[in-house]
Amino acid sequence: MTAAIEAHGLGRRFRRGGWALRDCSFRLPAGRICALIGPNGAGKSTLLALAAGVLKPTEGTLTTPPREAIAYVSQDKPLHPQLTVAETLRMGADLNPGRWDAAVAGKVVEGGGLDPARRVRALSGGQRSRLALALALGKRPTLLLLDEALSDVDPLARRELMGALLATATEDGTTVLMSSHILSELEDACDHLLLIDGGRVRLGGSVDDLLQAHTLVSGPISDLAPHTVVTARATGRRLTALIRPEGPVSTDGGGWQVEEPTLEELVLAHLGAPGVPALLTTAMEAAA
Numbered sequence: 001m002t003a004a005i006e007a008h009g010l011g012r013r014f015r016r017g018g019w020a021l022r023d024c025s026f027r028l029p030a031g032r033i034c035a036l037i038g039p040n041g042a043g044k045s046t047l048l049a050l051a052a053g054v055l056k057p058t059e060g061t062l063t064t065p066p067r068e069a070i071a072y073v074s075q076d077k078p079l080h081p082q083l084t085v086a087e088t089l090r091m092g093a094d095l096n097p098g099r100w101d102a103a104v105a106g107k108v109v110e111g112g113g114l115d116p117a118r119r120v121r122a123l124s125g126g127q128r129s130r131l132a133l134a135l136a137l138g139k140r141p142t143l144l145l146l147d148e149a150l151s152d153v154d155p156l157a158r159r160e161l162m163g164a165l166l167a168t169a170t171e172d173g174t175t176v177l178m179s180s181h182i183l184s185e186l187e188d189a190c191d192h193l194l195l196i197d198g199g200r201v202r203l204g205g206s207v208d209d210l211l212q213a214h215t216l217v218s219g220p221i222s223d224l225a226p227h228t229v230v231t232a233r234a235t236g237r238r239l240t241a242l243i244r245p246e247g248p249v250s251t252d253g254g255g256w257q258v259e260e261p262t263l264e265e266l267v268l269a270h271l272g273a274p275g276v277p278a279l280l281t282t283a284m285e286a287a288a
């Protein structure tokens, strides 16, 4: 399976701020829709900017498709304020000769009822996000990088735009790497997950594989060895824990419940447990 993004020992240091990303190695297979998750300051925007070629790595390597095949919607969505909506789309066509899909871009803009004659500076934040996404999808990219691209879009419009995004991505086999703090939205849209914290990869792989690699157990307080305990919480005499099983989970003694966690439970458990060893499933392991 060819990789759309492959990172080896990737790191980026800022002169004022230190290492934003350190020792990241992973591969994202082509055609996957991958959620990029992590707390504020984790390094998500830095990774996306590196993948977009806007930033250069301080160390390590990052392989991506050629620049003209990448669309990147950054958090600040740089658009020209003096241009109208129609002029912005025309600029998209001029900048992407041979690639531009006016119908796809036009549909995204029309979906929000944006007046083509309206200047960008007169658009609301959510309307600007829609226009930025129209520019990105109109490019019909091989790799689409979205940095909290829909964070200021209202819930109904977000659902519609996510639908348009997924339809185009599925049709073209586009690889998507998208950061967001809205886990439920990512759960519906993404088949892969990359979780970073403190500039380092903590979890990476297909959502199914990552969920299967973890178990939520609840039962009488006891020693959970030899399993890796991601988080554990005692309530009275019962223990609820998210574990990474090392072999079969024993339910001796009765009163045990064992179930697969939800994506939200998995992510929240890992964000609260920085000391747990990182896990990359084979789907995202970088080639040696």
Ligand SMILES: Nc1ncnc2c1ncn2[C@@H]1O[C@H](COP(=O)(O)OP(=O)(O)OP(=O)(O)O)[C@@H](O)[C@H]1O
Pocket: 014, 015, 016, 017, 018, 019, 020, 038, 039, 040, 041, 042, 043, 044, 045, 046, 047
């Ligand atoms: N231009 C810069 N100069 C100095 N430090 C920076 C710069 N850009 C980012 N950083 C630092 O790098 C770290 C990672 O920042 P980054 O923006 O990548 O995080 P993030 O995961 O996208 O966060 P958020 O969820 O808040 O958007 C932070 O500690 C941040 O302060």
